[in-house]
Amino acid sequence: MQLLTLYGASVAFFLIVDAIMLTLVMKPLFERFVGDMLRSPIDLAPAAVFYLFYVGGLVYLVSIPALRADSIGLAALNGTILGALAYGTYEFTNKATLKGWDWTMVAVDTSWGAVLTGATAAFGVWVARSLG
Secondary structure: HHHHHHHHHHHHHHHHHHHHHHHHHHHHHHHHHHHHHOOOOHHHHHHHHHHHHHHHEEEEEHHHHHHHHHHHHHHHHHHHHHHHHHHHHHHHHHHHHHOOOOOHHHHHHHHHHHHHHHHHHHHHHHHHHOOO
């Protein structure tokens, strides 16, 4: 039950917080630099697959070990590292291979991935600990 609570809280937090950031910051940034490449409306199926699998990986690699160690700080630290690696892989690969991919997008999205993933791991562990 605690594992389901951990995963559910993490998915909910990640989706809600990322939706806000995507709407307010990332969408305008991407429209500015690569607007002609954006799909409208977005294809939700690949996005859903990413969110569910990414948070599943986060829970497995970061949150469960942090929960066992009874450490929200460990969840935040390791989540931040994982987020920087994952989002950085996407952004730096795009910068290397796609025309028009600006360093601003690389910096903002990589930083956001680190913050979001660390906060998600910490929140999930906090909720799972709190609910027992």
